[in-house]
Amino acid sequence: MTEHQPTAVISGIGSCLPPRVLSNEEVTRRGALDTTDAWIRTRTGIARRHQAEAGTSTADLAVAAGRAALRSGRAQADLVLLATTTPDRRCPGTAPEIAHRLGLGPVPAFDLAAVCSGFVYGLAVATGLLRSGLCARPLVIGAETYSTIIDPLDRDTAVIFGDGAGAVLLRSGDRDEPGAVQAFDLGSDGTGSDLIAIAAGGSRHPDTAGPVGRDTRYFRMRGREVYGQAVRRMTDSSLAVLRQLHWAPESIGAFIGHQANQRILNSVADRIGIAARHRFGNIREVGNTAAASIPLALAATVARQAVLPGTRSLFTAFGGGLTWGSVALHWPEAVPHTNAPETRMTASPAPRTHHKETRCKPSTTVS
Amino acid sequence: MQAVYDRLVAVLTDKFQVAASDIGPDISLSDLEFDSLAVVELYVTLQEDWNVELEEDDSAAEMTLKKFAESVELQLRAAPSPTGQGAGR
Numbered sequence: 001m002t003e004h005q006p007t008a009v010i011s012g013i014g015s016c017l018p019p020r021v022l023s024n025e026e027v028t029r030r031g032a033l034d035t036t037d038a039w040i041r042t043r044t045g046i047a048r049r050h051q052a053e054a055g056t057s058t059a060d061l062a063v064a065a066g067r068a069a070l071r072s073g074r075a076q077a078d079l080v081l082l083a084t085t086t087p088d089r090r091c092p093g094t095a096p097e098i099a100h101r102l103g104l105g106p107v108p109a110f111d112l113a114a115v116c117s118g119f120v121y122g123l124a125v126a127t128g129l130l131r132s133g134l135c136a137r138p139l140v141i142g143a144e145t146y147s148t149i150i151d152p153l154d155r156d157t158a159v160i161f162g163d164g165a166g167a168v169l170l171r172s173g174d175r176d177e178p179g180a181v182q183a184f185d186l187g188s189d190g191t192g193s194d195l196i197a198i199a200a201g202g203s204r205h206p207d208t209a210g211p212v213g214r215d216t217r218y219f220r221m222r223g224r225e226v227y228g229q230a231v232r233r234m235t236d237s238s239l240a241v242l243r244q245l246h247w248a249p250e251s252i253g254a255f256i257g258h259q260a261n262q263r264i265l266n267s268v269a270d271r272i273g274i275a276a277r278h279r280f281g282n283i284r285e286v287g288n289t290a291a292a293s294i295p296l297a298l299a300a301t302v303a304r305q306a307v308l309p310g311t312r313s314l315f316t317a318f319g320g321g322l323t324w325g326s327v328a329l330h331w332p333e334a335v336p337h338t339n340a341p342e343t344r345m346t347a348s349p350a351p352r353t354h355h356k357e358t359r360c361k362p363s364t365t366v367s
Numbered sequence: 368m369q370a371v372y373d374r375l376v377a378v379l380t381d382k383f384q385v386a387a388s389d390i391g392p393d394i395s396l397s398d399l400e401f402d403s404l405a406v407v408e409l410y411v412t413l414q415e416d417w418n419v420e421l422e423e424d425d426s427a428a429e430m431t432l433k434k435f436a437e438s439v440e441l442q443l444r445a446a447p448s449p450t451g452q453g454a455g456r
Contacts, residue, residue, distance in 0.1 A: 043402065043404065223403075223404075224403050224404070224406075224407050224423070227404055227407045227408075228407050228410065228411050228423070231408075231411050232411065261404075263404055263408070267408055267411070271415075
């Protein structure tokens with residue numbers, strides 16, 4: 001990007017968290033896990049997480065967060081990009097249904113699979129599409145229902161992940177504006193593709209091949225190896241994007257890392273050289289919500305007006321694939337909105353002309 | 368070996384805030400209440416210090432610090448072009 005080219009600007013921010021909150025004690029009790037609230041807090045920084053009710057899908061959260069972002073940005077979107085690990089169905093993508101339920105008409109809509117890096121990847125793709133002229137107001141949503149893929153008996157993952165959705169609406173604007181995206185760094189390393197994975201359900205181990213055990217049916221993560229990779233990749237990616245802009249780490253006034261684990265976040269921020277007062281997040285309240293983690297942390301931080309709009313900011317993420325990505329931007333000035341999940345009346349898609357949906361409550365400003 | 372051990376002690380006291388009086392060659396990381404993630408963090412730190420890849424030993428937490436330093440020393444010797452203590456960040 002050059003100084004005079006327009007870029008994407010975050011003009012709307014939305015979020016959706018399912019109302020049900022699971023404490024560490026509940027997670028531990030449910031899975032008969034050999035752990036305690038103190039152990040989980042010390043090891044991960046997580047005190048509670050939200051869980052979607054049975055029958056509430058990723059799209060239900062994404063529609064709510066997307067609608068909140070549209071209201072926040074006071075505009076309609078002309079493209080929908082959903083970053084998720086937990087689509088409603090393996091086929092088709094979930095984004096077209098989201099676009100339909102948002103009343104956006106026949107706009108381009110597609111899913112993006114980069115696990116916990118999905119939102120940063122999505123922001124990069126949407127920025128590129130906007131700059132190419134293919135769209136003017138892309139809606140980027142990170143939404144997850146990890147409760148549908150987590151093994152409640154697996155201590156390594158059951159205590160970490162939560163459900164939720166966050167969204168941003170983009171528009172074209174000037175690089176000097178609050179919310180203006182400045183630069184990206186993206187990367188992947190497929191040699192680590194087994195470190196974070198669900199073994200069954202894809203073409204390598206199709207569901208049609210017969211029953212599978214817990215280890216192949218559920219999401220699995222090799223935590224210790226992931227920790228080392230996450231620290232190195234997010235640190236290096238963050239420094240790379242800062243170098244592109246000649247931004248010194250100490251000039252960053254707001255840092256949001258993927259809310260994987262508080263100790264990883266601390267380790268990364270220490271290595272980049274971000275002072276503790278400039279680190280923001282909400283992992284304690286929501287756990288790791290994968291692709292939704294950065295937009296949820298952004299929405300919560302903007303809502304409490306903790307950062308001055310226009311402040312130099314850095315978001316970085318790492319996830320399965322392995323994938324990682326960082327984005328440097330100016331802190332947005334949009335007023336975030338939040339919605340309760342918008343659960344569909346029917347479990348399976350109804351014909352388009354008879355499609356029904358209910359909204360649990362109207363959009364409200366995050367407090 | 369002594370240089371590696373001394374660097375290990377320096378990292379434990381400076382970065383991990385372990386009291387120097389608690390550290391000794393026959394003490395394990397587990398004795399110092401290091402959990403598995405803290406052990407990984409220690410490996411990452413040492414790798415940055417020496418700018419080499421270190422294979423993480425599954426039993427590192429239970430090793431004495433003397434054994435741990437020996438294990439790292441062996442890997443440093445085998446590394447293609449270690450840049451010496453203090454290299455990297």
